[in-house]
Amino acid sequence: MAQTPQLLDRWGNPVRRQALTREIAAPTLGGVRSPLSGYPGDGLNPMRLASILRSADQGDAIQYFELAETVEERDPHYLGVISTRKRSVSQIEVTAEAGSDDPEDVKIADMVRDWLKRDELTDDLFHILDAIGKGISFTEILWDSSEGQWQPRELRWRDPRHFRFNRRDLATPLLIDENGNDVPLEPFHFVFANISAKSGLPLRSGLARLASWNWMFKAFTQRDWAIFTQTYGQPLRVGKWHQGATEEDKATLFRAVANIAGDCAATIPDSMMIDFVESKNVGTGAALYKERADWLDQQISKAVLGQTATTDAIAGGHAVGQEHRQVQEDIETADARALSAILNRDLIRPWVQLEYGPRKRYPRLVIARPRVEDIAGMSDALAKLVPLGLKVEISEVRDRLGFADPAEGAEVLGAPAAARTEPPAPENEPGTDPVNQTLKIKHNPGEIKRGSGLPGVQVALNAEGASTALSAPPAPADILLTRTETEAGPAVADMIGQIEVMLEAAGSLEEFREMLLAAFPSIDSAMLGTILGEALLTADLAGRSNVVDEDGRNG
Structure with a gap:
């Protein structure tokens, strides 16, 4: 054991x-x-x-x-x-x-x-x-x-x-x-x-x-200050006795003036006179005691706290106060x-x-007082340095961020699982070939949907020809096709506008049919024909490109 x-x-x-x-x-x-x-x-x-x-x-x-x-x-x-x-x-x-x-x-x-x-x-x-x-x-x-x-x-x-x-x-x-x-x-x-x-x-x-030396000197100052205040802070009492007063009368008079307040009292005969010489520095002398006591306190503030701004009324402005606080x-x-x-x-x-x-x-x-951590800066640094080989303890990171270690069985946050993305399946009309789809025009809202001839690629254009959906990285042929469909947008919009006017004016489907047949020769379709020709050429080129790619992969 x-x-x-x-x-x-x-x-x-x-x-x-x-x-x-x-x-x-x-x-x-x-x-x-x-x-x-x-x-x-x-x-x-x-x-x-x-x-x-x-x-x-x-x-x-x-x-x-x-x-x-x-x-x-x-x-x-x-x-x-x-x-x-x-x-x-x-x-x-x-x-x-x-x-x-x-x-x-x-x-x-x-x-x-x-x-x-x-x-x-x-x-x-x-x-x-x-x-x-x-x-x-x-x-x-x-x-x-x-x-x-x-x-x-x-x-x-x-x-x-x-x-x-x-x-x-x-x-x-x-x-x-x-x-x-x-x-x-x-x-x-x-x-x-x-x-x-x-x-x-x-x-x-x-x-x-x-502090003991400082306290002793300040005690002396306070004692002298108290005596000074008592001496000069109240009037002198003078009692006068008349001619022929006995010693008992004089003693009684002195007790009377002495018991009024303090020790500043005297008795003299009525026929005598005393001149009082007033000190001219009473105010200055009183301030000297206070200044000495304050000065001693400031020395203690410096010794204990390293500064005086937070304890004594010392002028110096906000900047000086901030500097003293840092000390x-x-x-x-x-x-x-x-x-x-x-x-x-x-x-x-x-x-x-x-x-x-x-x-x-x-x-x-x-x-230690909590430090205000730059969480964004530290996270950015960890994201850049850890992949380069920097080793950091998890406990240290938690301590810096203020997070405690998770208890056993506690629900914890974690990185979400990466979502698996599949390329969208092509939208095909029933009974149509997914590779060779035909042009489709809708009256409302006027979208043109066309298959690119490449599996997994779908392009949608609104009436103005703006692209609304695009998936899978575009190949060069896809870029040409997208441009073709974008250019067809204004021509198709004009044709649809004329057809909408005839539809609103017709009273029946038969009348609309007659109006459509009568107006067909006058409808300007030259631009659309040119665009469709370019589209057919682009589709042919896209098909040839697919054949070449498949041969390369098979080989």
């Missing part, structure tokens, strides 16, 4: 199947992995911020992660742009491509596609993209094997404060267990995302490092590709290996 091959994770650790179905990184209120967080942002100053970041660089990143949470909670602008970047990717449709056209590879891809239909997928991707801000994120995979088959049941975001990095390289993640020890991540049990804003160690690659789309595409690679590495491949064992090819998740 063949043994199940030993599976290894990306770091070479053996997979323990019995450990995959239980939760191992859940937080506990009284344990080492506490959900309660500190607030290192309170009273933050440059020296303290530098100390927090320096500790994170050395592997102790708890306060750094707590500060990153604080910045997101207290800076509306940073929260807005970082959420925009994460949601723009998490809402893109996720598709699965089969590893090949092999039926089993297609079956595996269909299994992944069914799982992608889950409603929680958008939220799961949003939480995995927490790595954009912090540089890293951890998601625990809860597997379901209750029916004898492996399938991801749930993806749960885990607090990055509950993980550390190996001191040897500061790049290999470790889990803090219930005893406070650093242990390797359980194989096939975590999605470890590292989306870097810059090259370097994972803990130094997140946007939160930049944001480039960042979105990069994030989507990074997330696809992470999921394929930490989720899809482990899932397929647990269910089907190691394989040469694995299905791929693709996170």
